[in-house]
Amino acid sequence: MIRYHALDALPVRVALPALHDALEAHGTAVLVAPPGTGKTTLVPLALAGLLGGDEAPARRVVVAEPRRIAARAAARRMAWLLGEKPGASVGYTVRGERVVGRHTRVEVVTTGVLLQRLQRDQELTGVDAVVLDECHERHLDADTSAAFLWDVRQALRPELRLVAASATTDAEGWSRLLGDAPVVEAHGVSYPVETVWAPPVRPVRPPHGMRVDPALLSHVASVVRRALAERDGDVLCFLPGVGEISRVAGQLGALADVDVLQVHGRAPAAVQDAVLAPGARRRVVLATSVAESSLTVPGVRVVVDAGLAREPRVDHARGLSALTTVRASRAAARQRAGRAGREAPGVVYRCWAEAEDARLPRFPAPEIKVADLTAFALQAACWGDPDASGLALLDPPPGGAMAAARSVLEAVGAVDSTGRATERGVRLARLGLHPRLGRALLDAAEPGAGASRRAASGPSAAPADRAGGFGGDRAEVVAEVVGLLSEEAPREYGDDLVSVLRAARRGGDAYGARWRAEVRRLRAAAGGGDGGPGQPAGDGVLAGLVAALAFPERVARKDGGSYLMVSGTRAELPQESALRGAPWIAVAVADRPVGRGHARVQLGAAVDEETARLAAGALLTERDEVHWADGDVVARRVERLGAVELAVRPLPDADPALVRGALLEGLRREGFGLLGRSADAELLRKRLAFLRRHLGEPWPDVTDEALLARADEWLEPELGRARRRSDLGRIDAGQALTRLLPWASGEAARLDELAPERILVPSGSRIRIDYGDPGRPVLAVKLQEMFGLQRSPEIAGVPLLVHLLSPAGRPAAVTADLASFWKDGYKGVRAELRGRYPKHPWPEDPATAEPTRYTKARLGT
Numbered sequence: 001m002i003r004y005h006a007l008d009a010l011p012v013r014v015a016l017p018a019l020h021d022a023l024e025a026h027g028t029a030v031l032v033a034p035p036g037t038g039k040t041t042l043v044p045l046a047l048a049g050l051l052g053g054d055e056a057p058a059r060r061v062v063v064a065e066p067r068r069i070a071a072r073a074a075a076r077r078m079a080w081l082l083g084e085k086p087g088a089s090v091g092y093t094v095r096g097e098r099v100v101g102r103h104t105r106v107e108v109v110t111t112g113v114l115l116q117r118l119q120r121d122q123e124l125t126g127v128d129a130v131v132l133d134e135c136h137e138r139h140l141d142a143d144t145s146a147a148f149l150w151d152v153r154q155a156l157r158p159e160l161r162l163v164a165a166s167a168t169t170d171a172e173g174w175s176r177l178l179g180d181a182p183v184v185e186a187h188g189v190s191y192p193v194e195t196v197w198a199p200p201v202r203p204v205r206p207p208h209g210m211r212v213d214p215a216l217l218s219h220v221a222s223v224v225r226r227a228l229a230e231r232d233g234d235v236l237c238f239l240p241g242v243g244e245i246s247r248v249a250g251q252l253g254a255l256a257d258v259d260v261l262q263v264h265g266r267a268p269a270a271v272q273d274a275v276l277a278p279g280a281r282r283r284v285v286l287a288t289s290v291a292e293s294s295l296t297v298p299g300v301r302v303v304v305d306a307g308l309a310r311e312p313r314v315d316h317a318r319g320l321s322a323l324t325t326v327r328a329s330r331a332a333a334r335q336r337a338g339r340a341g342r343e344a345p346g347v348v349y350r351c352w353a354e355a356e357d358a359r360l361p362r363f364p365a366p367e368i369k370v371a372d373l374t375a376f377a378l379q380a381a382c383w384g385d386p387d388a389s390g391l392a393l394l395d396p397p398p399g400g401a402m403a404a405a406r407s408v409l410e411a412v413g414a415v416d417s418t419g420r421a422t423e424r425g426v427r428l429a430r431l432g433l434h435p436r437l438g439r440a441l442l443d444a445a446e447p448g449a450g451a452s453r454r455a456a457s458g459p460s461a462a463p464a465d466r467a468g469g470f471g472g473d474r475a476e477v478v479a480e481v482v483g484l485l486s487e488e489a490p491r492e493y494g495d496d497l498v499s500v501l502r503a504a505r506r507g508g509d510a511y512g513a514r515w516r517a518e519v520r521r522l523r524a525a526a527g528g529g530d531g532g533p534g535q536p537a538g539d540g541v542l543a544g545l546v547a548a549l550a551f552p553e554r555v556a557r558k559d560g561g562s563y564l565m566v567s568g569t570r571a572e573l574p575q576e577s578a579l580r581g582a583p584w585i586a587v588a589v590a591d592r593p594v595g596r597g598h599a600r601v602q603l604g605a606a607v608d609e610e611t612a613r614l615a616a617g618a619l620l621t622e623r624d625e626v627h628w629a630d631g632d633v634v635a636r637r638v639e640r641l642g643a644v645e646l647a648v649r650p651l652p653d654a655d656p657a658l659v660r661g662a663l664l665e666g667l668r669r670e671g672f673g674l675l676g677r678s679a680d681a682e683l684l685r686k687r688l689a690f691l692r693r694h695l696g697e698p699w700p701d702v703t704d705e706a707l708l709a710r711a712d713e714w715l716e717p718e719l720g721r722a723r724r725r726s727d728l729g730r731i732d733a734g735q736a737l738t739r740l741l742p743w744a745s746g747e748a749a750r751l752d753e754l755a756p757e758r759i760l761v762p763s764g765s766r767i768r769i770d771y772g773d774p775g776r777p778v779l780a781v782k783l784q785e786m787f788g789l790q791r792s793p794e795i796a797g798v799p800l801l802v803h804l805l806s807p808a809g810r811p812a813a814v815t816a817d818l819a820s821f822w823k824d825g826y827k828g829v830r831a832e833l834r835g836r837y838p839k840h841p842w843p844e845d846p847a848t849a850e851p852t853r854y855t856k857a858r859l860g861t
Contacts, residue, residue, distance in 0.1 A: 001083040002052060007045075010038030015186035016046050023047075023129075023161050027153065028181035030174045031165040034188035035335070036296055036342045039165050040065075040133050041077045047129050047161070048105040050082060050089055059128035063108045066139045067290055068094040069263075073276055074133075075099070075108040077296075095432055096517040111141035116432055118148045119382055122156060129161035135174065136166035136331075138366040138394070140376055147391035148383060150178060168331060170394065177392050191341040193303075198223050199353040207308060207325035209591050212244055216351070220306045221251035223349050224284055228258065231347055233301025234283040236291060238336050240308040240325050243491065245286040252284065263287045263297075271510075289328075292335045296342070303340040303348040305333060311364065312371040314401065324591075329361045366395050373397055375434050377405035378414055378421065382429045386419030411552070411618055412439040431525050433486055440550040441482045441526050444542060445475040477539060479522040480504070481546040483515050485588055489603075496578040497543040497588060497605035544607035547586035548615030554587035555612045557644050562598060563587075566616050566642025571599040582606035586615070609646070616641055624651055626658035628666040632725040633659060656720065663722055668708055674728045681734030686771035687755040688737070693774045694798055695754070698742035714739040754796045762789045762851035769800065776801045776816070783812055783829070784841060787849040792818040804829075807837045807855075822847045 007013070012033050022029040033039040040063070045051055048061040065071040075092035082089055091100035092108040100107055109117070111132075118124065130149055135142055146164065153160045164174045164181070171183045205213040220237065227235050239245050245262050252260055263275045263285055275285055278298045285297055289309055309328040328336075333350065340346025350357075368376070376397065380388040386406075388397050409415040414425030414435050421429070428438035484500055490511055493503040504515050548555050556563035556571055563571045563585060571587055573580050579601070589603035613620060619642040626635045635654035639647040667674055675681075691699040700706070711719060718731040741748035758766040763785035770778040779793065780803040792799045792815070804813045804821070812829050815821040826846055834842035843849035 003081050003083060006081055007038075007042060007051065010042045011036075011188045012038040012042050012186040015184050016043070018182075018184045019043065019163070020046075022182035022184055023163070026179070026181055027158065027160070028162045028178040029164075030171050030178065030181050030183045031163055031186070032171050032183060033165070033167065033186035034190065035167050035338060037186050037188040039167075039186065040070075040074050041081060043163070043165065044106045044108075044131055045078055045081065045090075047131070047163075048089075050105060058105065060126055061106045061129045061131065062114065062124070062127050063106065063131045063133055064111045064114045064142065064145055065108060065133050066111055066137055066142055068110055069290055070134070071108045071110050075106075077276075078106060078108075096514065096521045111139060111145050112432065114145050115141055115148070115379060116430060118145070118152070119379070119426075119429055122148075122152055124152065124157070124160065127160070129163065131163045131165055133165045134167070135164045136168050136170070138364065138368070140367040140371055140373075143366070143368055143393055143395075144376060144379055144391075146174075146177065147388075147393050150392040151383070168335060173394050177394060190338065191343070191345045193337050193341040193345070194347040195337070196347055196349045197354045198226070198349045198351055199356075200351070207240075207327075209324055210241070210243075210310075212240065212308065212325055214247070216306065217244055217247050218251060220304065220351055221248050223304050223351055224248070224252060225255075227302045227304055227347075227349055228255070228282075228284070231302045233344070233346070234279070234285065234297070234299040235302045235304060236285045236287060236297055236300045236339055237304040237306070238291070238328075239286060239288065239306050240310045241288060241323070244306070244308075245288070249286055255284065257281055259283045261285050263291060289332065291339070292332060297339065298343070300339055300342065301344060301346045303336055303346070305336050305348060305350050307333070307350060307352045307360075309364065312367060314370070314372045314404075327360055329364045330357070331363045333357075333360065368393065368395050368397050371401075372405070372434075373401045374405040374408045374436065377402055378409055378425060378429050378435050381409070381415050381419055381421040382426055386415065386421075409435060412436065414439075432521070433482070436550040437482050437485055440485075440546045441478060441522060443549050444478045444481075444546045445526060474542065475523065475526065476519075477501075477542045478546055479519045479526065480515075481543050482522055482550075483518040485547070485550060485603075486518060487511075487514065488589065489515075494578060495574065495601060495603050497547055497603060498540045499578060500603065501539055501543055540606065541611075544586050544605040545611055545615065547588040547605045548607055548611055551586065551588060552616035552619065553642065554590065555584065555607065555616050555641070555644075556587055557584050557609075557612070558582070559644075563601075564644055565599070566612075566619050566644050568643035569599050571601050573601050573604075577601070579604055579606055584609055584612050586611075612641060624654060624658060626651070626654045626662045628662045628669060631666075631670070633662045633666070633723065635659065635662075659723055660719060663719060663728060664708060664711055666725065666728070667711075668704075671704065672707065672733060674725065675731045675733040675736075676729050677733045681732070681737060683757060683771065684734055684737050686774065687751070687757070688740070689774040690771050690777060690798075691751075691755050691796065694796055698745050698747055700740040700742070702737070702740070710740070756795060759793055759795070759800070761785050761793070762787065763853045764851075765853060769795070778803055780805060780811075782807065782809070782853070783846075784852050786818065787841075787843065787846045787851040789851070790819055790822075790847060792816055806833055807840045819847070 019029055019031060031039055031043065044061045044063045047059060049058045063074065065074060071092050071094050075086050075090050078090040079086045079088065086092060087099045087101045089103060090106045091104040093100060093113050094110050095112060132142060132146055135146065149162055153162060162178060164178060175181045175183050200216060200219040204216040224235055224237055239248060242264050245264060249260055249262055259279060259281050261271060261275050261283055263271065264287065275297055283299065291297055307328050308325055309332060310323045311326050313324045337348040340348050380386060380391065385391055387402065406415065406419060409425065412435055413422060414428050415421055428435050431438040431441065433441065480501055481497065484504060489500050489504060493500040504512055553567040554565050556565040565571055565587065571590055579585055584607045585604045586607045587601050587604045590599040590601050592599045622639045625638050626633065635651040637649045637651050638645055685702050688700060688702045692701055714736050718736065722728055741751065756769065758768050759779060761767050761781055765785055767779060767781045770780065777795065777800055779800040783804040786804065792802055794800065799816050801814065801816050802818060803811050806812045812833060813821060813825055815825065830842045839855040841852060
């Protein structure tokens with residue numbers, strides 16, 4: 001029996017006529033309705049014609065939700081409104097679970113299931129309308145589904161009706177995306193919500209990676225107790241993840257006459273049902289962001305908001321992706337606060353200072369901007385648009401993330417060199433797994449894959465295999481391990497994938513039940529079968545093989561106190577890890593804490609070198625490496641698995657071209673001091689630098705960069721004959737440099753004229769010019785030797801900077817204008833020095849005096 005009293009109470013009912021008109025006229029609509037108005041439950045029933053009345057045509061409606069828990073809850077709620085059980089008029093399909101009957105007209109699915117269905121049947125045969133719920137959350141699958149559905153409507157089925165529904169969204173953006181779809185708004189019954197700012201008394205450390213300061217969680221627990229004491233009604237507390245929920249629940253302990261419930265994607269169905277139904281006693285519901293808009297929790301009058309959320313992040317340089325803890329956006333904070341005012345006036349306790357609120361981001365980051373795009377890229381390739389340029393998306397995928405995704409897909413054989421999906425890629429896309437895990441599921445189950453030539457008792461065998469025991473046939477164990485990797489196992493299971501596998505087999509918890517259902521699904525999706533006769537494999541071998549095949553760039557070898565991945569990233573194990581000491585591991589889950597260069601292993605398996613070679617075979621190379629290291633040429637033949645050196649042998653007859661390159665690298669690093677250098681060679685280079693600066697071409701550029709670029713012109717054939725550092729020392733750098741002189745133009749013959757080594761001064765001495773500063777060469781000469789010279793000497797039209805020296809050879813004056821010095825500066829120098837050096841001439845008029853190198857005594861005066 002239809003519960004009309006409940007249906008009539010849903011505020012979205014008044015918007016149904018406008019929504020009907022919009023769909024009749026345009027076929028698309030954007031429905032904006034606050035939480036609790038019935039957009040998720042009443043609208044699909046109305047579109048399907050299930051609310052009674054002969055005028056309502058019967059239609060089949062698919063509702064897409066971003067989360068499994070929301071899909072189940074929505075289907076149960078709609079079935080209850082119709083007085084039925086799920087599987088009759090209303091059913092649901094999530095990964096590993098399908099509750100749908102012959103007469104089902106409304107089917108609630110996750111967006112991931114909808115994508116799978118679209119790839120198998122682009123026309124969505126038999127479906128009349130699709131509702132994309134909670135599209136404001138900007139999950140990647142939801143954005144992709146919307147883009148595909150718009151393609152279907154444009155090219156194949158213009159009659160397919162599309163509704164983008166959200167509590168708060170970029171209505172104009174979605175309207176443009178869906179062909180200027182009409183925006184229909186429904187206004188809910190909202191009650192005032194008081195805000196109480198409840199920051200910690202003492203500063204707490206900001207979140208980084210997955211870590212949340214325990215002091216903040218203790219504070220949140222105290223705020224929950226405060227809220228229970230100060231207010232009536234149930235308390236809904238928002239926390240970023242399962243771990244934080246568990247810790248706060250532990251700190252709350254047993255509260256008198258209060259039930260503490262934990263709601264998240266891993267929660268048992270019974271707990272989820274209890275949260276969504278009124279309780280007999282007062283309740284504290286600890287929830288992730290799943291309760292922001294996807295679920296209605298009755299009885300809530302108080303919200304406690306920790307102010308944190310989890311978002312995906314990818315470190316493309318290191319090949320690591322994980323969730324990270326961030327400050328919740330202002331939009332999310334408003335959405336959370338609104339939960340307190342659904343049924344009556346309420347209050348929100350925000351665990352941060354009011355002054356911080358303005359600094360929060362306005363909206364959460366769209367997943368397409370921050371997430372690993374490998375699965376998205378495969379979906380786009382299978383859809384026929386490899387670069388996603390033709391898809392109707394609110395935000396285009398970042399080019400770097402798409403390039404990284406294409407690289408992974410090519411490595412697993414999912415796309416060809418043009419980015420088009422291969423047959424294997426289509427099969428991987430239909431497995432409902434990340435392409436990495438799909439590759440592992442298919443390849444690890446093949447007979448002979450990873451068969452070890454090494455005895456199980458050997459020193460590099462996986463620890464579990466040394467303990468003995470098999471978990472089942474090959475395909476079964478592979479599906480079990482892939483199931484573990486497709487949904488993160490509880491942390492208390494450990495970080496050794498084999499131990500996690502055995503814990504899951506024993507476990508009677510909610511995770512274990514979901515895992516077993518997923519294993520059954522994977523066996524069916526992969527086609528079943530087993531390893532065949534003569535190919536037994538223990539849990540450890542297969543666990544390591546699966547992890548290595550899924551993440552080949554994360555295969556790692558022990559290197560000192562850490563592990564070096566073949567990607568080049570270093571990884572560290574916790575001190576208590578069961579994997580410590582294994583020569584090789586395959587890292588299945590890792591993150592990189594903020595401020596640290598090394599990755600941190602959270603889940604992995606021991607493997608042997610043969611498994612590493614098999615899984616990361618595309619990265620296996622053997623090549624001659626000749627480079628400059630430790631001050632000399634090092635020539636060796638190296639077998640590498642990515643960044644990991646497997647074997648090294650000396651290379652006595654290295655390719656001369658490689659040796660030459662190494663020698664040039666040595667010159668680049670250590671400079672031309674490696675060559676056999678003399679004072680004459682250094683002087684020649686400085687003279688050429690002077691001419692280059694003041695005259696330009698054809699005089700050569702003799703900077704280090706230019707000389708390296710023209711090494712084949714001036715260092716050959718000597719460089720071609722050199723094999724090591726000592727050979728460089730035997731090259732006459734001065735003689736080699738003369739090859740760069742402009743001989744062809746004849747200018748080389750003017751080198752001594754334009755940039756002489758020495759210059760004749762009035763005393764008859766030939767004084768060396770200092771070319772240390774190519775902008776202004778220096779002539780350092782005793783003052784008495786310059787008497788009688790009216791102007792400063794020049795070379796190549798450039799006046800020399802004259803350092804006039806005392807009889808003792810110390811600088812007495814510096815001038816570039818000798819005539820001016822004789823007139824104005826000389827008197828002071830004469831007054832200061834003639835008493836100190838009386839044997840030397842100090843005439844009153846130096847401009848007309850006789851120059852000399854000698855004292856008065858030598859001159860006979």
